[in-house]
Amino acid sequence: MPEGDLSPPTGKPTINDLARVAGVSLATVDRVLNGRPGVRRTTIEKVNKAIADLGYIRDTAAANLARRRVYRLLFILPDAANEFVDALAAQVDVQGAQLSHQRTTLAARSVPPFDPQAIVDMLDGLSPDETDGVAVFGPETPAVRDAVNRARARGIAVVSLVADLPSSERDHFVGIDNYAAGRTAARLMGRFIHEPGPVLVITGSRLARDHLERRAGFDAVMTTDFPHLEVLPSVEGRDDPDLIQQLLPDILRAVPQVRGIYSSAAGNAGLLRCLEREGRRGDLVVIAHELTPVSRRALTTGVFDAVISQNAGHLVRSAVRLLKATADRVPFDETQERIRIDIYLQDNMPPE
Amino acid sequence: MPEGDLSPPTGKPTINDLARVAGVSLATVDRVLNGRPGVRRTTIEKVNKAIADLGYIRDTAAANLARRRVYRLLFILPDAANEFVDALAAQVDVQGAQLSHQRTTLAARSVPPFDPQAIVDMLDGLSPDETDGVAVFGPETPAVRDAVNRARARGIAVVSLVADLPSSERDHFVGIDNYAAGRTAARLMGRFIHEPGPVLVITGSRLARDHLERRAGFDAVMTTDFPHLEVLPSVEGRDDPDLIQQLLPDILRAVPQVRGIYSSAAGNAGLLRCLEREGRRGDLVVIAHELTPVSRRALTTGVFDAVISQNAGHLVRSAVRLLKATADRVPFDETQERIRIDIYLQDNMPPE
DNA sequence: TTGAAAGCGTTACCAT
DNA sequence: ATGGTAACGCTTTCAA
Numbered sequence: 034m035p036e037g038d039l040s041p042p043t044g045k046p047t048i049n050d051l052a053r054v055a056g057v058s059l060a061t062v063d064r065v066l067n068g069r070p071g072v073r074r075t076t077i078e079k080v081n082k083a084i085a086d087l088g089y090i091r092d093t094a095a096a097n098l099a100r101r102r103v104y105r106l107l108f109i110l111p112d113a114a115n116e117f118v119d120a121l122a123a124q125v126d127v128q129g130a131q132l133s134h135q136r137t138t139l140a141a142r143s144v145p146p147f148d149p150q151a152i153v154d155m156l157d158g159l160s161p162d163e164t165d166g167v168a169v170f171g172p173e174t175p176a177v178r179d180a181v182n183r184a185r186a187r188g189i190a191v192v193s194l195v196a197d198l199p200s201s202e203r204d205h206f207v208g209i210d211n212y213a214a215g216r217t218a219a220r221l222m223g224r225f226i227h228e229p230g231p232v233l234v235i236t237g238s239r240l241a242r243d244h245l246e247r248r249a250g251f252d253a254v255m256t257t258d259f260p261h262l263e264v265l266p267s268v269e270g271r272d273d274p275d276l277i278q279q280l281l282p283d284i285l286r287a288v289p290q291v292r293g294i295y296s297s298a299a300g301n302a303g304l305l306r307c308l309e310r311e312g313r314r315g316d317l318v319v320i321a322h323e324l325t326p327v328s329r330r331a332l333t334t335g336v337f338d339a340v341i342s343q344n345a346g347h348l349v350r351s352a353v354r355l356l357k358a359t360a361d362r363v364p365f366d367e368t369q370e371r372i373r374i375d376i377y378l379q380d381n382m383p384p385e
Numbered sequence: 386m387p388e389g390d391l392s393p394p395t396g397k398p399t400i401n402d403l404a405r406v407a408g409v410s411l412a413t414v415d416r417v418l419n420g421r422p423g424v425r426r427t428t429i430e431k432v433n434k435a436i437a438d439l440g441y442i443r444d445t446a447a448a449n450l451a452r453r454r455v456y457r458l459l460f461i462l463p464d465a466a467n468e469f470v471d472a473l474a475a476q477v478d479v480q481g482a483q484l485s486h487q488r489t490t491l492a493a494r495s496v497p498p499f500d501p502q503a504i505v506d507m508l509d510g511l512s513p514d515e516t517d518g519v520a521v522f523g524p525e526t527p528a529v530r531d532a533v534n535r536a537r538a539r540g541i542a543v544v545s546l547v548a549d550l551p552s553s554e555r556d557h558f559v560g561i562d563n564y565a566a567g568r569t570a571a572r573l574m575g576r577f578i579h580e581p582g583p584v585l586v587i588t589g590s591r592l593a594r595d596h597l598e599r600r601a602g603f604d605a606v607m608t609t610d611f612p613h614l615e616v617l618p619s620v621e622g623r624d625d626p627d628l629i630q631q632l633l634p635d636i637l638r639a640v641p642q643v644r645g646i647y648s649s650a651a652g653n654a655g656l657l658r659c660l661e662r663e664g665r666r667g668d669l670v671v672i673a674h675e676l677t678p679v680s681r682r683a684l685t686t687g688v689f690d691a692v693i694s695q696n697a698g699h700l701v702r703s704a705v706r707l708l709k710a711t712a713d714r715v716p717f718d719e720t721q722e723r724i725r726i727d728i729y730l731q732d733n734m735p736p737e
Numbered sequence: 738t739t740g741a742a743a744g745c746g747t748t749a750c751c752a753t
Numbered sequence: 754a755t756g757g758t759a760a761c762g763c764t765t766t767c768a769a
Contacts, residue, residue: 045485045486047761047762047763048762048763048764049762049763057739057740058739058740058741059740059741059742059762059763059764060739060740060741060742060764060765061738061739061740062763063763063764063765064738064739066763067764071738071739072738072739073738073739076738076739090486091762091763092450092486092761092762092763093763094446094449094450094487094762094763095446095450095745095761095762095763095764096762096763096764097446097745097763098444098446098447098450098745098746098747098761098762098763098764099744099745099762099763099764099765100745100763100764100765101745101764131718134397134442134444135446213732213733214733216732216733217730217732217733219732220730220731220732221730224576224577224690225576227579250732254732338576344725346720346721350721366483368698369698369702371735371736373696373727373733373735374733375725375727375728376727376728376729376730376733378569378572378573378728379572380565380568380569380571380572380602380606381565381566381568381569381725381726381728383723383725384723399745399746399747400746400747400748401746409755409756410755410756410757411747411748411756411757411758412748412749412750412755412756412757412758413754413755413756415747415748415749416754416755418747419748423754423755424754424755425754425755428754428755443746443747444745444746444747445747446746446747447745447746447747447748447761448746448747448748449747449761450745450746450747450748450761450762450763451746451747451748451749451760451761452747452748452749452761453748453760453761
């Protein structure tokens with residue numbers, strides 16, 4: 034039986050209770066709590082026993098206060114002129130302003146889109162004594178993969194954002210299951226279209242893993258469940274509204290009997306302008322990705338029939354939580370970090 | 386120019402900086418910060434000027450630590466044998482376990498369903514020195530409304546959960562826009578059904594505001610956008626799987642040509658059993674509410690075509706944040722507290 | 738290998 | 754009406 038008074042601790046046990054029960058000083062308790070060296074095995078065991086006996090759980094708020102811990106997090110985003118990336122950047126700004134009062138600083142940096150080398154350079158320029166964690170939204174290439182691994186090796190937490198980098202050792206992926214998103218789009222498309230015919234798919238880039246996965250999911254459902262709808266080869270729009278607006282008219286003229294369009298990437302503004310200019314056929318079904326001012330308007334006017342989306346606010350919040358938890362080497366709530374595949378119709382858009 | 390040293394504060398300003406710049410003590414700064422009495426007007430102004438000049442923002446973590454603030458929150462849930470309420474209760478448990486280490490205790494108490502008096506009694510039994518805030522999921526009646534107002538008058542924060550109580554002075558509503566949810570269900574129903582015919586609506590109770598609002602939204606869209614589908618009078622299932630299972634066969638026999646079923650309340654297990662037993666017609670469209678183990682299975686097997694849902698985890702998290710913010714009289718992030726109207730198809734259900 | 742004591746930013750009690 | 758000072762639970766020197 035260890036020395037020390039055994040009066041029941043009031044409320045949650047603190048390190049003071051641990052010290053008392055284990056018969057050691059606060060400093061020693063802190064050493065074993067934080068795995069610091071210079072403590073005898075037997076002492077460590079005494080403290081660990083006290084921890085177990087009392088069911089001690091550290092108060093992170095107090096710890097961070099004493100430690101003057103600050104989390105410095107960075108978001109690397111493509112410098113694309115599309116509304117989804119804009120929304121992400123805006124969320125980094127807004128949440129950064131709020132979190133600045135909670136020992137957390139967020140920063141966003143842009144790199145040219147579809148440019149692996151730019152991401153590599155940015156990543157390689159990061160130092161662990163300036164940056165605790167980074168969220169990367171970019172293409173999966175061997176060079177990017179290696180740069181991610183180097184950053185992690187230097188002690189920087191890394192999550193992939195929107196598009197996964199599964200070949201790398203990134204700590205987590207923050208985004209939706211894009212294969213399932215593609216399946217979802219196909220299901221809606223198949224059930225909304227009432228007559229057989231061809232369906233057009235607009236994609237972004239072969240480099241973008243999220244786009245490839247969506248296309249794969251879309252094709253899978255179309256083939257098995259809606260064989261009367263023929264999916265045409267992808268049109269590569271590079272997330273560029275102007276390019277899409279330029280390409281589309283010819284294609285629609287070439288396949289006038291098209292029954293549906295799946296816009297699986299960004300650049301919806303171009304699609305919308307084209308559809309509005311040509312006058313959309315009443316029975317054409319259009320399904321796009323990401324709820325933005327552009328797609329909201331299209332849903333409202335009925336030009337788009339459905340939008341598959343992932344919430345930019347949630348993406349950023351989840352990335353922040355994951356990056357902090359990784360930096361602190363503490364566990365997190367799996368279920369809270371799953372980004373849902375949202376479906377929006379004109380009726381269930383959130384206000385404003 | 387006030388007395389005191391003016392060396393630039395390093396990092397974020399603290400009350401020490403305020404005290405120095407305003408030339409007063411910490412205690413006085415604290416008094417004005419917390420609106421405590423016993424400070425001269427001129428002193429208050431000196432401090433307020435310092436606050437403004439330095440852009441001071443209080444560190445709530447440190448404040449809560451010193452204050453040993455504990456939030457004691459209560460959830461009043463109907464004692465209904467349905468999976469959605471079960472999910473809510475489970476979330477209160479799970480999140481309560483996590484939050485217990487963050488100076489927050491959650492408790493859930495059951496009251497008989499559709500029993501206003503039980504809620505009134507529960508509410509009236511609450512004392513502000515045992516309970517800081519309460520979330521109420523129940524029918525909107527004058528008696529409930531008055532009890533809510535009394536609780537608030539006693540200094541207890543109150544939010545309505547799932548079903549709003551707009552006639553009361555509840556601090557907030559935590560839940561989806563049920564009118565929009567009904568509209569959404571109708572939109573899917575209308576677009577999934579390919580031939581004219583009657584549509585059946587199963588509701589819960591005339592007392593439940595959420596059910597009434599869903600029905601209203603459903604009817605609105607059906608009438609204007611899908612007039613070829615005739616919406617039959619509601620079947621009242623009282624959220625009771627057994628009752629629903631018992632009522633339904635006769636109705637389906639009476640209207641064999643029914644093209645769609647909108648299960649707008651709880652008790653899906655009964656509907657599912659009935660459909661599975663009778664053998665669902667291939668072209669019957671079934672849309673229900675709330676993603677639960679029961680509805681997940683129905684979506685997977687294709688018995689349900691779509692499920693409108695609100696995430697139980699988010700509901701509880703949002704209620705907690707709102708209740709805390711109200712108790713502390715601090716503002717909150719509107720956009721984060723909007724509960725989304727989720728649409729689930731077999732393809733976009735979250736795993737497990 | 739261990740402990741005492743001074744913070745971290747805020748609150749609260751007791752003086753004056 | 755104001756100030757000093759000991760907490761809150763934890764971390765971090767600095768000594769021993």
